[in-house]
Amino acid sequence: MDVADQAQDTEQLERDNAIRNAHRIPRRVPIDKVCIDCGYEIEAKRREANPGTKRCIDCQTEHEGGGA
Ligand SMILES: [Zn+2]
Numbered sequence: 001m002d003v004a005d006q007a008q009d010t011e012q013l014e015r016d017n018a019i020r021n022a023h024r025i026p027r028r029v030p031i032d033k034v035c036i037d038c039g040y041e042i043e044a045k046r047r048e049a050n051p052g053t054k055r056c057i058d059c060q061t062e063h064e065g066g067g068a
Contacts, residue, residue, distance in 0.1 A: 035059050 001009075016031045023039020025031065034041050037059035046057055055063060 037063070 019025065019031060019034075019036050019039070020027075023034070025034055025039055029041065032054075033047065035056035036054045038056060040056055042053060042056050047053060053060070
């Protein structure tokens with residue numbers, strides 16, 4: 001692992017920790033399973049349909065400027 005990879009890794013960890021702290025997400029809950037906006041766990045169905053999604057359906061809709 002070179003320095004750039006390491007830096008990116010640390011950055012990722014710090015971001016994850018910030019999200020955890022902001023939403024009080026327990027350590028046992030994988031950070032990639034929760035919404036980065038509200039901190040609630042993202043539905044398994046949604047994660048299966050949208051691999052790599054970082055928001056729950058509500059926050060994603062809001063993020064995309066929907067709300068119609
Ligand atoms: Zn959300």
